[in-house]
Amino acid sequence: MKIVIAGGHGKIALRLTRLLAERGDSVVGIVRDPRHVDDIERAGGEAVVLDLEHATVDEVAATLVDADAAVFSAGSGNNATSARRDTMDRAAVVLVMDAAEQAGVRRFLHVSSINVGCADDRDIGDGYAVYLRAKRAAEQHIFARDKLDWTVLRPGVLTDGNGDGTVELTAGNRVxxxxxxxxxxxxxxxxAVLVALIDRPDTAGRVYVVVGGETPIEKAIDV
Incomplete structure (x- = not known):
């Protein structure tokens, strides 16, 4: 398969690239910074330099030609302004979906956040709330797409420890x-969950929450 990852230099994306490349898939990572090309290639992928905050639909669609799936794993970063939260965490998602539709790529996976439903909670902090509102808005755009076989994955708090292949995966609702x-x-x-979801087209149209747990990933997908 050919998989295109928006935000190809992210910590999840590089791990996803390695896992897919190790099993023989073709992986294209979209990155903004030319200095990140080598990291993509070391992980086993091919890099395309493209700034999703300024790219056109045609430019993104060109990277998606003949792809079997697109994965959106880009992010605005911990210290982003409110404006950049919107351009990266919402508008760029819409851009990649538009490009996928134009290129004829139906499978679309989006890495969101476990707490999107808490964007209006006054206790979570202004910066986090802005991020969650952008993520929530992106999800609303996704849910309205009937030309894409989308799956939304909402991870918990991300850590850099070694994965053990087991998680707690629950079906979430759209709110x-x-x-x-x-x-x-x-x-x-x-x-690893993203790899499993890519392989399971029957997960299209579903929202999942993933945190650490004890269920093997392949079995957890059957929730």
């Missing part, structure tokens, strides 16, 4: 939990 959760999950296990 999301209204009480904030801070359960942890390794980026390695999130990447």
């Amino acid at each position: 999301g939990p209204t009480r904030a959760r801070f359960d942890q999950v390794t980026r390695e296990d999130v990447a």
Whole structure:
């Protein structure tokens, strides 16, 4: 398969690239910074330099030609302004979906956040709330797409520890939990869940929450 990852230099994305490349898939990582090309290639992928905050639909669609799936794993970063939260965490998602539709790529996976349903909670902090509102808006755009076989994955608090191939994966609703959760999950296990979701077209149209747990990933997908 050919998989295109928006935000190819992210910590989840690099792990996903490695896992896919190790099993023989072709992986294209979209990155903004030319200095990140080598990291993509070391992980086994091919890099395309493209700034999703300024790219056109045609430019993104060109990277998606003949792809079997697109994964959106880009992010605005911890210290982003409110404006950049919107351009990266919402508008760029819409851009990649538009490009996928133009290129004829139906499968679309989006890495969101466990707490999207808490964006209006006054206790979570202004910066986090802005991030969650952008993520929530992106999800609303996704849910309205009937030309894409989308799946939304909402990870818990991300850590860099070694994954063990087991998680707690639950089916979520489109609103999301209204009480904030801070359960942890390794980026390695999130990447492995994405691989499993790519392989399971029957997960299209579903929302999943993933945190650390004891169920093997392949079995957890059957929730």
